[in-house]
Amino acid sequence: MDHVQSHAARGRTLVIGAGQAGLQVASSLRELGDLDPITVVGGEAHLPYQRPPLSKAFLAGQAASPDLTLRHADFYDLHDIAIQSGMWIDSITLDDENGSSGTATTSDGETIGFSRLAFTLGGTPRRMSVPGADLAGIHYLRTIDDATALRAELDAADHVAIVGGGFIGLEIAATATAKGKDVTVLEALDRLMARAVAPEMSRFYADAHTRRGTRIELNATVTSFHGADGRVTGVGLSDGRAIKAEVVVVGIGLLPHTELASSIGLADARGIRVDQAGRTRIGGIVAAGDCALTAHPVHGEIRIESVPNAIAQAKSAAAALLGREPGKPPVPWFWSDQADLKLQMAGLSMGYDHAVVRGQPGSEQFSTLYYRDGEIVSVESVNSPRDYMTVRRILEVGGNIPVEAAGDLKIPLKDHLQR
Ligand SMILES: Cc1cc2nc3c(=O)[nH]c(=O)nc-3n(C[C@H](O)[C@H](O)[C@H](O)COP(=O)(O)OP(=O)(O)OC[C@H]3O[C@@H](n4cnc5c(N)ncnc54)[C@H](O)[C@@H]3O)c2cc1C
Incomplete structure (x- = not known):
């Protein structure tokens, strides 16, 4: 001091x-x-x-x-x-x-x-205020202290519920599933990561997490937490169901x-x-x-x-x-690692009017390119860093990938960069 x-x-x-x-x-x-x-x-x-x-x-x-x-x-x-x-x-x-x-x-x-x-x-983190929200075993994750406390409890739990199917919730779900836990993701909306990715990508991730053993519940509204002796034992939903959980992680925004x-x-x-x-x-x-x-x-x-x-x-x-003129703002980019799926995004897909899928979602290696008025505005790539890097570069330096060529795997995306 x-x-x-x-x-x-x-x-x-x-x-x-x-x-x-x-x-x-x-x-x-x-x-x-x-x-x-x-x-x-x-x-x-x-x-x-x-x-x-x-x-x-x-x-x-x-x-x-x-x-x-x-x-x-x-x-x-x-x-x-x-x-x-x-x-x-x-x-x-x-x-x-x-x-x-x-x-x-x-x-x-x-x-x-x-x-x-x-x-x-x-x-x-935005907190929940439903009955039972103060029970022990209900976690929020923002700091290293939060993560240390969660890690200790996760190791001892069998059933884990994640409230919120956004990036953080899904990353935690993937980590917990890989640790052999029985994991349920409860998302109030009708698709995952709805604030950030387009519906095509939400669908792919719901399927991919399900294939890996995570239970994904969409349109699931949490109305209460159940407990015994001050500790959480489950999550109550508006349709009357109860999801068993010794550990709950809430990831519903910041x-x-x-x-x-x-x-x-x-x-x-x-x-x-x-x-x-x-x-x-x-x-x-x-x-x-x-x-x-x-x-x-x-x-x-x-x-x-x-x-x-x-x-x-x-x-x-x-x-x-320092009174200096800053440079042009960069193209926004982001990544999220969920299990072995590396999602990389560049640009903002909000307001797009057309999407082209490049590659096979079934192979878990593909990209979705988003357009507004025929101009590329963003890319979301799964395990396809080259597509991501190329589109990001095009968004940075200007240029376009014609809609009709975007899905053609015979034409490397970098050809559009060179032209
Ligand atoms: C679990 C998790 C996973 C994430 N994964 C990704 C990812 O894969 N990719 C990605 O790009 N981003 C990810 N993010 C988001 C990324 O970490 C944040 O966007 C980034 O840390 C924001 O940095 P910041 O400096 O704005 O805020 P912070 O890193 O939150 O720093 C703000 C600091 O300010 C302190 N503070 C606030 N008010 C005061 C005060 N009045 N007095 C003193 N100190 C104060 C806070 O305590 C805090 O330490 C993740 C975030 C979390 C929590």
Whole structure:
């Protein structure tokens, strides 16, 4: 704490949130030549780490906590970045309402002055409020501490229920099934990953998980959790059925942390409003990562929850803090590993009017290419990294793959890139 207070506020950038985006803002500032003090404050008692393995290798027991650390302690010393883990910022006040300098107050009542501010706050899992939701054995997965607790209980369980058929729920389901557990995924909508992938891909994943032994229940509305002696024993559904489970994992979305930014008029519950460069309406205050809500030219206001987005937005935000013009925003891309299925996506498929399947879904190696008005807008590839990379490149540099040629395996996709 003395360490933080000994820095003068003048010239100091305060980064609130020590995750993927927070670390990237700080390291990009240094890469861009910023020599002013930088303080990164994070509520978790860990140095910034990778979250993707939490539902995959870490949960499977194939990776340990140190393997997840993004940068070791000496990185921060070397780059003169003051990092404070296990410190929560409770409130901020600005010296004047349209300026970027002010004071942050921690939950211990300590104060940190700043002249520039980056919000990289991530979010917290949306919780269930049905009867029984507080029983032991019901888990949410966001942090390494969550994953450690879940891993211990998973190992002792026979029956596991996953509420929510999104990326995280399905990754956990695949990991638990591979551990030999009896796993049921309960999805309220009529298809899996509905917010992110097109119906064709949802159908493929429902079949693929079923083939691997995971039970997929669509249109399944959870109305209660059943328990005995304070521990969960099952999940009650609206159709009257009960699904046996000693461990439940709820993965029904993320609520962005927006309270600090709301208090200075920069956010509402949907996210912290930024432009394509991560700038809020106050110069010298930026936001990046899962908490940032960006105006997209085609899709309106969107929040993208992914590592590549956190990194790209944080790089732009760092440039913006130094008054530099950021580059063109990158094409969004994402991956999800579920069992031996590697899903890679580039672009945004929302609003597509035509889809072409390339390859055979039955072979578990194929891609779906999405079009709007005859122009390719996105790709989702399963175990087909070459298709994914080629389309991503075309989306980045411009060009198109004619609809009629997209499904023809005799024409390599890279031919369209060269033309
Ligand atoms: C289980 C899991 C699997 C995932 N798998 C993938 C994947 O396969 N591919 C992919 O691209 N993405 C994946 N993601 C998403 C990806 O991890 C996130 O998009 C990324 O971590 C977002 O980074 P961030 O810096 O915005 O937020 P975070 O990494 O959440 O960092 C924010 C930090 O800010 C801290 N904080 C918030 N408020 C305060 C405060 N007031 N004071 C102090 N500290 C505060 C939080 O405690 C947190 O540590 C996964 C996420 C999870 C949870």
